[in-house]
Amino acid sequence: MPTILDLPDEVHLLIGEQLSSKVLYSCVRVCRSFYSVYIPCFWSDIRVKQYKCNSIGPDQLRANAHLVETINYSSTLTNDYYTIVYPRLQTITTSTYFTDRKxxxxLQVQPHQKVQFARLHPTIRKLSFxxxxxxxxxxxxxxxxxxKDFESLDLSGVVLEDVVDVFWRLLEQVKKSEGLRYLKWDVTDIPFPSRMVMDAFKEGCWPELCEVDIAGPTSxxxxxxxxxxxxxxxxxxxxGLMRDELGPLTYGRLRGLYCGHLQELKIGRCTGITSSMTQELLTECVHLVYFDAPHIxxxxxxxxxxxxxxxRLxxxxxxxxKQKDDEGEWEGKVFKQISKLGRxxxxxxxRFPHPGDKTIRSSEISYLQTLGFRLSPSSNPEDICGYGNNDNTSSNSNSNSSSSSSSGGHLSCWSSxxxxxxxxxDDDQQTLGMEEALWMTEHWRVLRCICGDFKGVKGDNVNKLEQLFSKKGVLHLKH
Incomplete structure (x- = not known):
């Protein structure tokens, strides 16, 4: 009888791409066959730090360099790491953490060593600096x-004063990268160089550019x-536009030119976004997969x-x-609308999905109520969501539906x-209990994380709630 060991290596690699590092580590310890199949997945995407627990040494990294496709180099690495050659490297990220400065x-590595590292890796397609x-x-x-195949440039963080001019000149150096598809600018205190970008466009540069993220001081x-x-x-x-205002001209261009193309739109950290604008984008951007907006x-x-x-969201x-003068059935319509997002x-x-950005909306909006998730034992979920039988003979069902509509619908609409x-x-004005937790874990079988406080769970039930989530493999976080 065929077993999992008989699967082709290509299938094992597809499986490995979906597994976490912890699970992959367990897989490579099962047997020699699993080791040979899953070790490439384990090494394909690596984050390298210095002076950290379980850090990867240069010798160990060099021995497995032929398996590495994506790597993250911290700012504390020594020269030895920049002499390693990765023949399959496609993505390089250089990062700085707050504790690194101590x-x-x-920043021990000299500029000429980074130049040599770049020269030894012509296969790189994506750079995040x-x-x-x-x-x-x-x-x-x-x-x-x-x-030659460079397609993604991500520039972020704080730069030293004496290298600011280099950032202004760097676009001159990458203008001829015809395959550039993604450009991110998140450099502290240095505005997005819109004039230089427009000059590049006039010269016919970056014909494939179709993804842009802008943060920091913008134009x-x-x-x-x-x-x-x-x-x-x-x-x-x-x-994506972060930490600035989305003006009417920019919004007009987005809506007028690109609603039929946008797949990811991140404007949740912008000011100037109204509820009607959010509704228009959700209605007209039919290809959206990722959408982040302040409120609706x-x-x-x-x-x-x-x-x-x-x-496709x-x-x-x-x-x-919710607003004070909302009609009773409106909340049910919102639950029904979200229930159609089957993907x-x-x-x-x-209320505040982006820490530190509590000023992006007025206090009048920030402290209003939101959807109530409490389950109503007397209600029929099918009636609430509009899927129930409208036959006049079901007078009791219609009565429940009317009652539920007046209360605005609830969580059970989202079984789809x-x-x-x-x-x-948002748990500021929610009092969810064990009933809601049981419903979530029963209907959302692939649920892996819930963030929010179940304030209706008291006493001994607190331990029962955590046991429930642990049994179902759900990580429970509190704000």
Whole structure:
């Protein structure tokens, strides 16, 4: 009889891509066959730090370098790590953590060593740079001339004053990277160089660019709108704007030119976003997979002429706001609308999803109520969601439906969200109990994380709640 050991290596590799590092570590210890199959998955994506528990030494890393495809180098690594050659390397991330600055090897590697490392790895396609010592002009010349398949550039973090000019010049060095598809700018105190980007567009550079994330101090609304209008590919699939205002011109360009292309839209940390704008985007951006916006009113969802068009949505981050004069049945319509998102995997409905950004919306909105998740024992979920039998002979059912509508519907409408893995809810004005926890774990079979306080669980039931989540393999976090 065939066993799991008889599966082709290609199938094992597909399985390995879905497993966590902890599970992979267990797999490679099962038997020699599993070791040979799963060890490439274990080494394909590595984060390397210095002076940390279980850190990977340069000799061990060099012995497995042929398996590495993605690597994260911290700012505390020594010269030895930059002499290692990874023949299959495609993604390199250089990161800086707060504690790194206290280490004796912080930024010890010299610029010429980073240039040599870049030259030895022409296979790199994606670069994410977050270290205060910006690479030299020579480094960017290597990127331009030798990284033939370069497609993703992510510049983040705080830079030292004496290297600011290098950041302004670096775009000159990567203009000829014709395959560039993704550009992220999140450099503290250095505005997004919109003028230089527009000049690059005029020269015919970056014809494939279709993903843009901008953070930190940004350009004017007029300049950002021009950047979007001049985008050579004319098919923006991903756009993120953080810690700034989304002006009317930029919003107009997004809605007018790219609603039919956008798959990821992250504007949850912007000011200037109204509830009606959020509703318009959810309705018109039919290809959205990831959507992050500050808030949306129950009123706007319930009274909209058209339903949301983003039925492919997998991640939704927004705060759903109730107002004092809302009609009773409107909340039920909101539950019904979300229930149609059958591909949803992450649902984040908390008041402040982005720590430190509590100023992005007015206090009048921030402290209003949100959806109530309490289950109503007397209600019929099918009636609440609008799926029940409308036959007049079912007078009791209709009575329950009317009662439930007046209370606004509840959690049981979301039994259709069978792919939900992460739920983050606002617990300031929620009193969820054991009944809701049992319902969630029973209906959302692939649920892996719940973030929120079940304030209705008291005394001995607190331990029972944690035992329930542990038994179901659900991580429970509190705000």
């Amino acid at each position: 280490e004796p090897t912080f 977050d270290q205060p010592d910006c690479p030299s002009r020579e480094f960017w010349e290597v990127v331009e001339t030798e990284w 004017s609304d007029q300049d950002l709108a021009k950047v979007l209008r001049m985008l050579p590919s004319q098919r923006l699939k991903r756009f 009113f129950v009123r706007d969802i319930a009274t909209a002429l058209k339903p949301w068009g983003c039925l 997998e991640i939704l981050v927004t705060f759903i706001v 949803l995997q992450t649902l984040d409905l908390q 969200l069978v792919q939900l893995r992460v739920l983050i809810f």
